[in-house]
Amino acid sequence: MFIAQGTEYPTPKPDLTGTLWHCEKCDCFVSIHSAHLVEEPHCPVCVNEVLEFCMAFDSSFGQNVGDA
Numbered sequence: 356m357f358i359a360q361g362t363e364y365p366t367p368k369p370d371l372t373g374t375l376w377h378c379e380k381c382d383c384f385v386s387i388h389s390a391h392l393v394e395e396p397h398c399p400v401c402v403n404e405v406l407e408f409c410m411a412f413d414s415s416f417g418q419n420v421g422d423a
Contacts, residue, residue: 371389372389374388378398380398
């Protein structure tokens with residue numbers, strides 16, 4: 356039996372959804388790419404401030420260039 360070292364087998368990647376959020380306190384925009392629904396993210400700058408949802412879009416993170 357021969358086992359090749361370093362052989363990578365393709366594994367299915369989760370479908371990621373991109374969302375854009377806005378913080379009214381510090382006026383920053385945050386893009387979140389997640390396989391799960393994000394309901395109330397907090398601002399990474401202000402920490403305690405809840406971000407407001409702006410829009411959703413298809414995300415190509417986690418895909419090869421040929422897959423995107």
